[in-house]
Amino acid sequence: MTEKDDPMRxxxxxxxxxxLALAATVLATLPAAAPAARAEExxxxxxxxxxxxAIRKAWLEPFAREARISVTExxxxxxxxxxxxxxSNSVSWDVVTAGGAGLMLGVQxxxxxxxxxxxxxxxxxxxxxxxxxGVPSEIFSTLVGYSRRAFPGAAPASFADFWDxxxxxGKRTLPNKPATVLEAALxxxxxxxxxxxxxxxxxxxxxxxLNKIRALRPHVAVWWSSGAxxxxxxxxxxxxxxxxxxxxxxxxxxxxxxxxxAWEQSIPxxxxxMIVKGAPNREAAVKxxxxxxxxxxxxxxxxxxxxxxxxxxxxxxxxxxRLARLPSTPERLAHALFMDIExxxxxxxxxxxxxxxxxxGN
Amino acid sequence: MAGGSAxxxxxxxxxxxxVVLAVLFLWPVAQLLGLSxxxxxxxxxxxxxxxxxxxxxxxxxxxxxxxxxxxxxAVLLAYPLAYLMATVPxxxxxxxxxxxxLPFWTSALxxxxxxxxxxxxxxxxxxxxxxxxxxxxxxxxxxxxSGVLIGMSHVLMPFVVxxxxxxxxGIDQNLVHAAETLGAGPWxxxxxxxxxxxxxxxxxGATIVFMNALGYYITPSLMGGPAQTMVAQLIxxxxxxxxxxxxxxxxxxxxxxxxxxxxxxxxxxxxxERLMGGAxxxxxxxxxFALGPRGRSPGGRVMALLGAGVAxxxxxxxxxxxxxxxxxxxxxxxxxxxFSLRWYEEFFSRPQWMASVxxxxxxxxxxxxxxxxxxxxxxxxxxxxxxxLARLVETAFLLPMIVPHIILAIGxxxxxxxxxxxxxxxxLGLAHIVVAAPFVVITVRAALRGVDPNLELAALxxxxxxxxMFRRVLLPGILPGIASGAVFAFITSFxxxxxxxxLTNVRSRTLPKLMYEGVAHExxxxxxxxxxxxxxxxxxVLLLNLLLQRRAR
Numbered sequence: 001m002t003e004k005d006d007p008m009r010x011x012x013x014x015x016x017x018x019x020l021a022l023a024a025t026v027l028a029t030l031p032a033a034a035p036a037a038r039a040e041e042x043x044x045x046x047x048x049x050x051x052x053x054a055i056r057k058a059w060l061e062p063f064a065r066e067a068r069i070s071v072t073e074x075x076x077x078x079x080x081x082x083x084x085x086x087x088s089n090s091v092s093w094d095v096v097t098a099g100g101a102g103l104m105l106g107v108q109x110x111x112x113x114x115x116x117x118x119x120x121x122x123x124x125x126x127x128x129x130x131x132x133x134g135v136p137s138e139i140f141s142t143l144v145g146y147s148r149r150a151f152p153g154a155a156p157a158s159f160a161d162f163w164d165x166x167x168x169x170g171k172r173t174l175p176n177k178p179a180t181v182l183e184a185a186l187x188x189x190x191x192x193x194x195x196x197x198x199x200x201x202x203x204x205x206x207x208x209x210l211n212k213i214r215a216l217r218p219h220v221a222v223w224w225s226s227g228a229x230x231x232x233x234x235x236x237x238x239x240x241x242x243x244x245x246x247x248x249x250x251x252x253x254x255x256x257x258x259x260x261x262a263w264e265q266s267i268p269x270x271x272x273x274m275i276v277k278g279a280p281n282r283e284a285a286v287k288x289x290x291x292x293x294x295x296x297x298x299x300x301x302x303x304x305x306x307x308x309x310x311x312x313x314x315x316x317x318x319x320x321x322r323l324a325r326l327p328s329t330p331e332r333l334a335h336a337l338f339m340d341i342e343x344x345x346x347x348x349x350x351x352x353x354x355x356x357x358x359x360x361g362n
Numbered sequence: 363m364a365g366g367s368a369x370x371x372x373x374x375x376x377x378x379x380x381v382v383l384a385v386l387f388l389w390p391v392a393q394l395l396g397l398s399x400x401x402x403x404x405x406x407x408x409x410x411x412x413x414x415x416x417x418x419x420x421x422x423x424x425x426x427x428x429x430x431x432x433x434x435x436a437v438l439l440a441y442p443l444a445y446l447m448a449t450v451p452x453x454x455x456x457x458x459x460x461x462x463x464l465p466f467w468t469s470a471l472x473x474x475x476x477x478x479x480x481x482x483x484x485x486x487x488x489x490x491x492x493x494x495x496x497x498x499x500x501x502x503x504x505x506x507x508s509g510v511l512i513g514m515s516h517v518l519m520p521f522v523v524x525x526x527x528x529x530x531x532g533i534d535q536n537l538v539h540a541a542e543t544l545g546a547g548p549w550x551x552x553x554x555x556x557x558x559x560x561x562x563x564x565x566x567g568a569t570i571v572f573m574n575a576l577g578y579y580i581t582p583s584l585m586g587g588p589a590q591t592m593v594a595q596l597i598x599x600x601x602x603x604x605x606x607x608x609x610x611x612x613x614x615x616x617x618x619x620x621x622x623x624x625x626x627x628x629x630x631x632x633x634x635e636r637l638m639g640g641a642x643x644x645x646x647x648x649x650x651f652a653l654g655p656r657g658r659s660p661g662g663r664v665m666a667l668l669g670a671g672v673a674x675x676x677x678x679x680x681x682x683x684x685x686x687x688x689x690x691x692x693x694x695x696x697x698x699x700x701f702s703l704r705w706y707e708e709f710f711s712r713p714q715w716m717a718s719v720x721x722x723x724x725x726x727x728x729x730x731x732x733x734x735x736x737x738x739x740x741x742x743x744x745x746x747x748x749x750x751l752a753r754l755v756e757t758a759f760l761l762p763m764i765v766p767h768i769i770l771a772i773g774x775x776x777x778x779x780x781x782x783x784x785x786x787x788x789x790l791g792l793a794h795i796v797v798a799a800p801f802v803v804i805t806v807r808a809a810l811r812g813v814d815p816n817l818e819l820a821a822l823x824x825x826x827x828x829x830x831m832f833r834r835v836l837l838p839g840i841l842p843g844i845a846s847g848a849v850f851a852f853i854t855s856f857x858x859x860x861x862x863x864x865l866t867n868v869r870s871r872t873l874p875k876l877m878y879e880g881v882a883h884e885x886x887x888x889x890x891x892x893x894x895x896x897x898x899x900x901x902x903v904l905l906l907n908l909l910l911q912r913r914a915r
Binding site for chain 1: 418768885
């Protein structure tokens with residue numbers, strides 16, 4: 001699809017060769033936006049890599065075949081770029097993807113179209129995952145992953161164990177962003193799941209979580225910025241325990257790395273697909289979101305990455321072996337604390353500033 | 363005067379770059395910086411917040427400390443290497459130049475990954491040090507200040523090495539002979555001849571390194587720890603993850619003003635003008651500096667050895683890339699347990715990789731052509747301007763180096779996307795002209811200072827027209843400056859991620875952008891295969907070149 005760019009490349013060659021000689025002229029004659037009216041199409045933009053490969057195989061390609069809509073892919077849907085598109089009236093994307101925090105921020109800035117029940121039926125979606133501006137695409141979890149080599153006997157099982165450096169000695173790795181870490185810190189303190197966000201909303205509660213992180217700071221080897229890092233750190237021995245995403249740990253385990261996950265406690269997050277305000281192909285976008293959120297389509301995604309479906313009635317369609325790898329089974333969700341994206345939309349910046357200060361050693 | 367009108371009106375040559383920067387830099391950036399005075403808490407609300415929140419204050423101080431340290435390191439490391447390059451046969455010098463430039467061919471993501479593999483607790487360096495008994499327990503070289511300093515001075519050092527090499531070559535060999543005959547020892551030679559004569563080149567390089575280092579954030583975020591958080595990281599965070607463009611604008615403006623203050627302070631205290639203008643290394647008169655017939659002095663031998671060590675430091679991560687690219691695990695285990703060609707297959711089976719290499723080269727072509735022409739003209743023009751105007755214009759030309767690229771990226775996207783320029787190489791090409799032109803201005807300015815004005819006057823006095831004089835006197839004198847400016851423009855363009863993220867789409871995306879896709883989730887080892895292939899290709903071209911030269915002789 002997007003990969004078959006040969007003619008395009010050749011046109012770059014000729015165009016740029018000519019252009020280098022006659023820069024000004026060519027610049028003046030470059031056609032502005034003029035797409036010919038063709039069959040229905042859809043422009044989809046996500047984060048590239050294995051994640052977008054999975055989306056392509058599970059949803060984009062079958063959708064393009066079945067709905068006879070030609071799908072063009074793009075990459076890098078940074079919120080800032082979406083905002084610049086909306087502000088300069090040059091929206092070229094129809095459907096974009098983001099995590100909960102990105103979704104909420106975009107909603108505050110008016111970057112996304114509301115999604116009504118008439119457009120997409122979300123009644124079967126997990127209640128903790130529903131949102132009026134985005135359709136949940138998958139569930140992934142933040143949890144404790146550890147090196148099996150470091151703990152051959154009693155294995156860590158909870159966030160409390162993650163903080164217990166006496167029982168489980170060795171270096172840790174944490175995200176360099178506060179989302180899920182503040183929650184995990186309070187869960188490790190023994191705060192009840194239902195009390196986590198009310199506690200974090202008070203200055204004293206926030207300080208309590210930060211202090212818990214301060215206490216662990218001497219044992220942190222890496223504050224990771226990309227999801228591959230915690231797996232890398234466990235594999236190299238840089239750390240023995242990591243707070244990371246289940247899909248990445250799973251990918252490492254599938255490659256034979258000596259890693260395991262503590263599923264007893266987890267913080268699920270939701271991936272969302274949104275329609276950009278002013279999307280050029282809004283109708284096709286709605287059709288795609290409807291297609292992607294059906295139980296059958298939802299059950300397919302985990303063939304390619306270890307992320308779970310956003311609706312429970314997709315679970316029976318998944319074979320048991322694969323189910324064991326996914327975060328959104330009823331047993332695992334029973335002990336899980338869904339990340340509250342509205343709380344993060346409201347307190348995210350302040351939390352990041354305080355968390356950065358803690359990481360810096362203040 | 364015989365100089366004719368061309369010479370007298372040369373000052374106007376600053377105009378083309380001036381106009382380009384006004385339209386493609388000042389205008390879009392000013393719009394974003396303007397947002398910083400618009401906050402619910404009054405016009406200075408964002409600034410009050412920067413002062414109130416410890417993370418921002420700490421990061422501002424850290425940024426300047428790291429930039430200063432990196433500049434110092436780069437200069438210290440560059441001297442022995444540049445000396446070595448100037449005192450070996452030209453063919454070896456070419457190979458050393460390759461060592462200096464190859465790291466840029468591997469792209470920031472591959473480079474930092476390779477460094478981490480070398481430096482981490484269970485990495486190659488620690489294995490060597492503990493294995494040989496030099497260290498008892500492994501030391502953490504990465505995820506702390508040393509990681510940031512190693513990563514940044516590694517990639518910024520070429521900006522000092524190349525001008526310095528040019529300066530060494532510009533020293534008249536006869537001068538060195540004369541000094542030696544008069545009894546100057548190595549130390550006196552160094553202090554009285556080498557240091558003053560290489561000062562303009564070093565100052566040019568150091569300026570580039572310092573300004574560039576201030577805006578770094580990918581290397582510090584991957585190789586440093588939280589204590590090394592730099593302002594650009596916080597700006598990018600507020601732009602992308604918080605959409606707080608006002609606060610990001612305020613941080614940028616604060617950085618910009620602080621940088622200008624440092625710049626002027628430096629000039630006032632150390633007399634940058636005097637240093638840069640003091641020495642007229644009239645390089646084209648005598649024999650270029652090289653190793654004398656008596657070989658190296660003991661001091662020279664130490665310098666050469668140090669230089670070889672620095673070259674090894676520069677090339678080390680590139681050497682790691684090859685075994686990495688042959689590993690079968692997607693987790694870049696090192697040394698790889700099983701060897702396979704998996705990532706090379708991936709590269710050749712997916713045309714997107716070749717397409718992005720091609721896009722990168724197209725964009726770099728636009729950037730090099732545009733910035734070299736505009737930058738050289740501007741430097742020539744600047745050399746004719748005098749007084750405060752000259753200073754103002756010169757500082758204005760350096761601004762694109764200081765303003766965080768992400769600010770420029772957003773401003774330019776709003777301007778160019780409605781015209782459809784993002785679908786081709788033009789949006790990014792023009793943006794790269796803006797950020798690369800300052801390099802050319804600086805290097806050509808430094809080269810111009812090395813050209814003896816008396817030569818110019820002599821040529822004009824002997825009846826040469828201005829253009830003849832330019833072609834026969836000025837151009838040969840500043841050609842090395844233009845060349846290193848063009849090289850800098852190329853590597854700036856070829857290595858850029860931030861502007862590419864905004865100013866390209868899936869068809870026009872460049873290699874660094876493709877490498878960064880998916881990086882939030884995983885690092886695709888195909889990028890190591892790409893890096894290895896590009897390095898191999900470059901080395902092959904150079905070897906072929908050297909071989910053909912030998913044949914021709």
